[in-house]
Amino acid sequence: MIVLSSVSKWYPNGARPALIDVSAEIGAGEFVFLVGPSGSGKSTLLRLLLREDRATSGQVIVAGRDVARIPDRRVPQLRRTVGCVFQDFRLLPNRTVAANVAFALDVIGRPRHVVRSVVPEVLDLVGLGEKADRYPDELSGGEQQRVAIARAFVGRPRVLLADEPTGNLDPATSIEIMNLLDAVHRAGTTVVMATHNASLVDAMRRRVLELGDGALLRDEADGRYDQTMPQPLPPSAPPPPSASLLPPSVPAQPTGTAPDDGGRSPWAAPTRNGPVG
Amino acid sequence: MRPGPLASLLWTGLRRNLAMTGAVIVTVTICLAMLGAGLLLRAQVHTIDGFLLDQIEVVVDLSDAITPAERSALEAEMHRDPLVVAVHYETKQQVYERFRRDFRGSPDVVAGVGPEDLPAALRLTLADPRASRDIVVTYTGLDGVEAVRDQRALLDPLYRFLDAFTVGAFTLAAVQALASFALIYTMIRISAHGRRRETAIMKLVGASNGTIRAPFVLESAVAGLTGGLLAAGLLVAAKVFLVDGQFARQTMFPLFGWSAVWASAVVVLAAGVLAAAVMASIALRRHLRV
Numbered sequence: 176m177i178v179l180s181s182v183s184k185w186y187p188n189g190a191r192p193a194l195i196d197v198s199a200e201i202g203a204g205e206f207v208f209l210v211g212p213s214g215s216g217k218s219t220l221l222r223l224l225l226r227e228d229r230a231t232s233g234q235v236i237v238a239g240r241d242v243a244r245i246p247d248r249r250v251p252q253l254r255r256t257v258g259c260v261f262q263d264f265r266l267l268p269n270r271t272v273a274a275n276v277a278f279a280l281d282v283i284g285r286p287r288h289v290v291r292s293v294v295p296e297v298l299d300l301v302g303l304g305e306k307a308d309r310y311p312d313e314l315s316g317g318e319q320q321r322v323a324i325a326r327a328f329v330g331r332p333r334v335l336l337a338d339e340p341t342g343n344l345d346p347a348t349s350i351e352i353m354n355l356l357d358a359v360h361r362a363g364t365t366v367v368m369a370t371h372n373a374s375l376v377d378a379m380r381r382r383v384l385e386l387g388d389g390a391l392l393r394d395e396a397d398g399r400y401d402q403t404m405p406q407p408l409p410p411s412a413p414p415p416p417s418a419s420l421l422p423p424s425v426p427a428q429p430t431g432t433a434p435d436d437g438g439r440s441p442w443a444a445p446t447r448n449g450p451v452g
Numbered sequence: 453m454r455p456g457p458l459a460s461l462l463w464t465g466l467r468r469n470l471a472m473t474g475a476v477i478v479t480v481t482i483c484l485a486m487l488g489a490g491l492l493l494r495a496q497v498h499t500i501d502g503f504l505l506d507q508i509e510v511v512v513d514l515s516d517a518i519t520p521a522e523r524s525a526l527e528a529e530m531h532r533d534p535l536v537v538a539v540h541y542e543t544k545q546q547v548y549e550r551f552r553r554d555f556r557g558s559p560d561v562v563a564g565v566g567p568e569d570l571p572a573a574l575r576l577t578l579a580d581p582r583a584s585r586d587i588v589v590t591y592t593g594l595d596g597v598e599a600v601r602d603q604r605a606l607l608d609p610l611y612r613f614l615d616a617f618t619v620g621a622f623t624l625a626a627v628q629a630l631a632s633f634a635l636i637y638t639m640i641r642i643s644a645h646g647r648r649r650e651t652a653i654m655k656l657v658g659a660s661n662g663t664i665r666a667p668f669v670l671e672s673a674v675a676g677l678t679g680g681l682l683a684a685g686l687l688v689a690a691k692v693f694l695v696d697g698q699f700a701r702q703t704m705f706p707l708f709g710w711s712a713v714w715a716s717a718v719v720v721l722a723a724g725v726l727a728a729a730v731m732a733s734i735a736l737r738r739h740l741r742v
Binding site (some may be wrong): 225247253267287 | 664
């Protein structure tokens with residue numbers, strides 16, 4: 176789904192490259208944590224995947240397309256296959272929850288009947304069906320992030336990029352959001368999540384790509400946040416959220432939003448109108 | 453994007469930017485009203501031209517000493533002249549008849565003049581009455597020509613007056629167009645800043661560049677359309693109250709009709725919408741990177 180071949184990125188005024196010779200391959204349906212200190216190149220990498228920037232050298236392939244070669248007018252097509260979630264939610268304050276999610280479909284020209292049927296479904300999936308008519312400032316941070324995930328997911332992208340989605344949230348809420356992203360992943364979406372949240376990474380035990388000073392330091396399946404520091408967590412990291420909520424033996428049981436009904440999660444089920452996106 | 457959501461974006465933008473949009477509308481209205489006034493003044497010049505076309509001639513008085521050969525040479529030359537449509541020779545007797553007709557209200561004047569006192573003449577009908585000056589220059593002083601009289605010269609002050617106002621109106625329209633552009637440029641900058649969150653999200657979820665730009669261009673076009681409608685209203689009001697209400701009683705010349713007003717209104721509306729949209733597109737290149 177995502178192939179990086181010797182990708183380097185120099186910013187015009189940068190003293191050193193933001194990315195140096197990064198190569199990695201992320202298969203369809205994988206869940207990957209992108210870790211590393213601030214300034215290590217995580218956000219740059221996500222920007223390259225969205226074609227908000229181009230690599231200085233090397234090749235970035237997303238969903239089979241070399242993103243640097245996509246002509247400008249086709250870039251929107253790329254971005255429809257790649258959903259995005261951010262630390263700061265980026266909701267429109269003057270629109271309701273439902274309208275925020277509908278906005279993503281409206282601006283890509285989806286017909287009204289599709290928008291009307293898909294938006295409530297997706298809001299139910301993220302557990303906000305009851306709050307469709309609220310405004311973002313009436314919601315908690317975790318709920319706002321759920322809206323953002325609903326907006327990113329409503330077009331059924333093949334890849335979901337999450338740039339520190341739990342960065343503004345308390346530990347318990349972070350776990351809820353993590354579970355939601357896991358449910359998105361189990362619906363078949365490739366998820367790349369950049370994070371500083373060591374406890375989540377350690378609890379989930381998924382593939383970890385670690386960046387440091389722009390270089391890929393580690394590519395580990397079932398990895399932990401910090402290779403050299405097995406549990407317990409480093410003192411700088413937040414205390415582990417009540418481990419019973421997310422036992423490593425049962426990773427990512429969604430909390431009420433996507434019950435495991437024998438492998439057929441509502442996330443995976445296409446809508447009545449067929450898949451959107 | 454569907455019309456519904458697009459209209460909602462447009463409406464939000466207009467409401468948020470009300471003062472700025474108002475300023476744009478006022479400037480655009482003045483600009484377009486000036487443009488329309490210039491067009492109507494030109495229509496007025498054409499109306500007068502059309503009225504006088506048949507009546508304005510250049511009269512070439514022939515000297516009594518002209519030989520028939522000289523006269524036919526002169527006529528041949530006039531026939532070759534592209535500015536001249538027709539040449540009509542009038543004998544002394546015919547000139548006298550016309551003189552008597554023109555001055556039938558003043559028998560005293562007519563009584564003192566006989567056919568022999570008046571020169572035979574060539575009357576020239578011109579392709580363009582406005583070219584009469586060239587004709588005068590061309591034929592004055594030729595053999596057998598006594599004088600060249602340009603009837604249109606009598607109307608020169610009127611034409612100069614109309615031309616000056618036309619140029620003035622177009623100049624003002626151009627100045628106002630520059631001011632409109634500056635305002636639209638600023639309006640787009642403010643609007644793009646106010647909507648940066650929306651446009652960022654639109655980009656992120658894969659809205660096309662056209663969709664992202666459409667609300668801005670439409671916002672400007674709506675301001676242009678409103679300005680155009682107001683300007684057209686001003687033109688209609690000028691026709692009703694100024695032209696028909698005042699000037700029609702003060703002048704013997706025919707005045708432009710409603711068709712000229714409608715034609716100008718259409719030009720003004722189209723220019724308002726198109727120019728505003730184009731100006732907005734130019735400003736967007738600078739202020740909205742997609």
